[in-house]
Amino acid sequence: MEQSRNSAPGALLSVRGITKAFSLNAVLKGIDLDVGSGDVVALIGGNGAGKSTLMKIIMGIYQPDGGELYVAGEKATLGSPTAALARGIYMVPQEPLLFPNMTVEENIVVGFSEKPAVLHRRLVELMEENGWELDLSRKASSLSIAEQQLVELLRGLLRNARVLILDEPTSALTFDEVESLFKCVESLKSKGIGIIYITHRLAEVFEIATHVAIMRDGVITLSGPVGNFDRDMLVQGLLPPNMETQADKGVNEDVEIDYTGLPPVFELQNYSGYGFSNVDLKVYPGEILGVAGVVGAGRTELATTIFGRDKVLGGKAILDGADITGLSTKKVLCAGINYVPEDRHLNGLFKISDVAANTTSGLLDQKELGSFFLNVKKEAEITKKYVDDFRIKITGQDQLTGSLSGGNQQKIVIGRALSTSPKLVILDEPTRGIDAAARGDVYNIIHQLRNQGVAVMLISSDMEEIVELSDRAVTVFQGRINGEFAKKDINQDNLMAAAFGVTGGKQVQQ
Amino acid sequence: MNTLKKITKIREINSLFFLIALFAIVGMVNPAFLAPTTLFNCFNDSVVFTLLATGIAFVILTGEIDVSIGATLGLSAAISSSLLRDGASWFVAIAAGLLAGVVVGLINGFGVSTLGIPSLIFTLGTNGVVRGMIYVYTGGAWVENLPASFTKLSQVKLFGNLTIFYLVVLLGVIAAHIALTHTRRGRYFIAVGDNAAGATLVGIPAKRTKILAYVLCGVLASVAGIIYSSRIGFITPTAGNGYEMKAIAACVLGGISLSGGLGSLLGASIGAVIMSSVSRILVFLGFSSDYDNTITGILLITIVVIDALTQNRAATKSRHERLAARTGPAHAKKGGAAK
């Protein structure tokens, strides 16, 4: 008891017995964690396990209800981020917290006391070292999520922190960027910097971590040097004590679809818009069409344009024989397309509204919920259906969605998209930032849809996901479709090559 | 070309262009408007609003609002000028007026920042209390017959026709503008308004910055009150009634976003000149005073609508340009090699 209360010898950061509750919800129930010099501690755990909360406590954003923090062996009270920063701790948050009206450079250097010129030089060097490209004079509000994440990383790296916390840094990054981040982490490791690395991708744990800790329900259930574990042990550690291992691997036992003579439910003809051009595409009922590509390829723009969020510059979109080109979102929805946006916080969630309102928000223009008055019974019914079907963990239908974990939030957004009984569902990065269990649930949902004969367009930057789920796949490169693959040809190598514009060993001509 | 584009992106420059265009149009209708005296007086007369607008700009930049500044102006004016009238020393009178501003600012800052109460609600409350205090303090009577030495100050002019008040205030605004844009701590105000959580994360004391913004706002409102006393020479208990809205409008005219984190003090001061010149402009345009409110309204709405539309269009355009650039040279040959 006395022993564990103290800092581990030589640790840069030690956490002892930290507890934290949000009103009655006990999130952390006595956490011990050590980060030594040159350690990369991979912290894994399901959505809502309390990982981010712990990190926010270390960063001084939240105050713990109990427990102690030791920085370099000294007991520390971190009352504010300023105090944490002063002790050399920096966190790259899970949700990028940029200053939208500032430029990229201002965003990175704000709060530093060094001369701007010096900072600028260091920043440029850092970017060159990692091979990251970003226009430093762009406004942060124009950045995509991935770019925002890069900015956050640059901030952290430029800080020369002694303890660096990376909260799901790779969830939005491209393959290349992840590679260079890992290189960067290696070099930090060798400089003796301690890193806490939060991720949902187990592969990453084995690639860069020295230690691993698994959090479940507010306690650390498993921890130690990474060499002591293998993948299955981690998966086992993540799952609740008596649960079958069915979740992670969405089973794709279905037979191949026979496309001959099958009319497409949705078709794009020479479709052009901002961020993509001359797209020809067919989606068939009951198939999952994977849309692969690197972040920034223009897939989101393609999807949002179909969905009536942006102007169509040319071509046609046809759903079930009806021309839906350039219709408003409302009409596209009625016609039978729904879209799960990639940025659920910005475009998906009503955080201070309850679960029921979130789930049924897409139905407000339909008679189903009543003609003038809102049919509350019906609303509860529909909500219950999706909560049950998707196993969404809530305390009640009146819980505010802002207080749900990411995975459950995502399921609600998907539930909403399905509530309008669409013929085509476009899922944009549906599993970003959600844990293995939730991911499995989402995969199951996608399969269910397919089996019900709904056409699914799955936009994902996670090639594994495309490989696992798709019946057919296309790749998008610089706003154009540059490859189409039948089920048997879908594999990581093919997709990757096409996504980077390299097909059959040669660069695609522009 | 590129620099020109960059310059027009600076919002306060747009406001300045607008001010110049407005004055030019009025000057075309009535050349007397362009007489140096008149032109200078547009600026001289804006001194109270310049102070109020720059004061509230601090608060708006941090993403909050303060609707109590009109009352604060009135209270400071009443306190300072009644002390002066009753023979107190200048130092005491001015210090007392400023103290009132500091106190109101601290209370607002405490309520909004420490207690976390939405700023509109909290400052609505302090507005009522402070406005009532003026009636209590003055008993509802006017404060009149201020010492001539004090009211004469407003007539001291330099460089031809610029009052010393405006000159000092303008220099102050420029200094504060530079401090805000070019110093580390100055950037804090904008950072806090842009993203308070993000600011906290990089070690910016968001709460303290907000309190400071309110105190600065209160102090500037009381400076405005003291200058108001000197300029007007008599203080009614309704002094400054409704000025908060005009000051907010001035900020918006000067390119400050009410959601915080965007804009500059210089913009606020330009907006203040536009806002306070309206009634003068109407006199020169020969409009019947019956049109006063109508034209003020049309002017205000037109400016903000045009500004919003151009900003939105510019944002959309740059986004579209960036997106179009991704698809490579326009209408290149279709697709790539499909498998």
Added chain:
Amino acid sequence: GGSSSSTASASSTPAAAGSSSAAATTGGDLSGKTVVFIPKLTGNAFFESANNGAQKYSKDWGFTVDYQGSPNAAVADEVQVVNNAVASGADAICISSVDATGLDDALKSAIEQGMTVCTWDSDVSPDARSLMVSQGTPDILGQMLVDMGAEALTNRGVDVTKDAVNYCWHYSQATVADQNSWQVAGEAYIAEKYPNWVNVAPDNYYSEQDAEKAVSVGASILEAHSDIDLIICNDSTALPGQCKAAQNAGLTAKDVTITGFASPMSIKDYCAAGVIERWGLWDCGVQGAMGCYLAAYLAAGNTVKVGDKVEIPSIGTVEIMPNDVLVPGQETAATNNGVVLMPERLVFTQDNMNNYDF
């Protein structure tokens, strides 16, 4: 009241003629009564002075004057003040109305509930009140404004009957009843007597009782019309604001004539500085006191009819006149209805301005 004043030329109206004939009424005790004294708005020098006068006199008279008003000159606010007064159970109301008809219903219901209602300064419909203590008809006051201007112009060496005099009006706003009625009467008077004058802004200038705006509008008038000769400011905020603007521009009473209605206290500094030569008002303290006295007098059970004379202790005797002295054609009820005119209006100059403390 103002004993040593130079009386305005227009003040030869029927008024207290010093007659000592006793009031033909039944006696009633005023002491212990409560009169709610309502201004158009609080925090205005004119109304505050009137209240000071009412309070001062009422102490001697032995009844209570309860000053209740809203800081806003708005009819809805004033109705609320009236209703509160009725609910409070006072004996009488003495009100300066912000609207000529908008308070009628509220006042009538006050009367129904047994209260006495008098008006002062600004009237309501005659059937919604008993007596009105008027500072004069619009004609009297409009003429007084013009005459003060003409006199000052003459003193400057202008031939007011021949020279082209450029003038304009600057007051609070187009919706304020009394100020506009004076302006209308004044314009008619000018058209008749000084057809050679030119109004450079027939639609007038307004400063909405905002002191800052009064100064800035005042300055713009001086700048936009560099040849202006006369500015008439029939509003107690506009006049000091206009004077301040002239002072800021370095102009004096020799360059431009400014006149209007405002309390002597608020203008005397400008007069001493030579910015303004003469301006006017009536003794609003006395007016307020008279209104309260008459209200209490009627509330005590006294009845009056047109032609009666009422002796107001330490002020003088006043005569009840029919309503049509104010508005031609207006009827007057048999009893307890009518108009009392203020005996005199004051014109302030360098010589007498220090004799007043309002």
Added chain:
Amino acid sequence: MKHSPLERFKKGVKSWETVLLGLLLAEFVIFGIANPKFLMPRVLLGSVNDIISICIISLFVTFVMITGGIDIQAGSIVGLSSIVIGVTWQDFGLNIWVAAILAMVVAALCGALSGFFVAYCGVQPMVVTLGGSFLYTGIALLVSNISATASYKGISGFPEDFTQIAKFKLFGVIPSQLLIFAALTVIAYFLLHKSKFGRKVFLVGVNPRAAEYSGINSRFVTLLTYVLSGVSASIAGIVLTAYLGTAKSDIGVTFTLPIITAVVLGGTLSTGGKGSVIGTALAALVIGVLRFGLPLSFKVSNQYLDIPVGLLLLIVVVGRSIAANPTLLRKLGIGKAKRQKNKA
């Protein structure tokens, strides 16, 4: 165990309407004890007449504020509606009811114009409606200039059945204005809390982009809320015109701050997404009764009433913020926190 009363208190406080209702009752008790006259039905019910405009408008400004906007032009629309009725009735000879409907149409258009700028041009609502307040006040004055009656005089002499709108008393005591307010409260309640439109209003306020992605026309919903508040202002204008018996262009200009105060005191989040009609209605009554009761029962002069109203607002929001977040108290009273730590 020890915390259970506190916990319960916190839960009670969470239902904001309960707190407001408690406040209202407390006012009745306190003012009633200080001056029993206060509780006389004629006095108490009659007092409602003077605050009814603010009550009516704040009900619908709540909609606007839930979408994250603000409406400071409603007061000027009151005057515009009033003068439109007066001028079209007196000078154009329209039937008084047609004139009233015309006033509502004009008000709806005014609301729609401002709403359009807010929703479709992305201009900040505070500034648009500030401009609107100037514009509509100005237009009201211009309309009054059309009339043969000078604008400072006000148009009066309305037919009896029109003025009955505001003068009729049910059972001889309940003023019609109170009935109108009650009816509008019910309508607003159902519209906001029970209808699909109301749900859209909330969703747009919480996240307009997510609402768009749900197929809700955020912009149009936003625009409609301004139309609603404009129409409510015209209803207030009609009632007020009937009550005063006078149509004038400036009768509503002082309502702005009281309206906003009522809405925020009613629990509407100034950033949007949260609010309630009942809360607003109760808050408007709390403020109105305070302004009526203090002069009547405690002889507070009207000109000082801003202070108690301001203080009430401050005390209530501070209390609420502390109740919602007890750690604040600990932070503020550092001594107390230390003692607790020492014990632990």
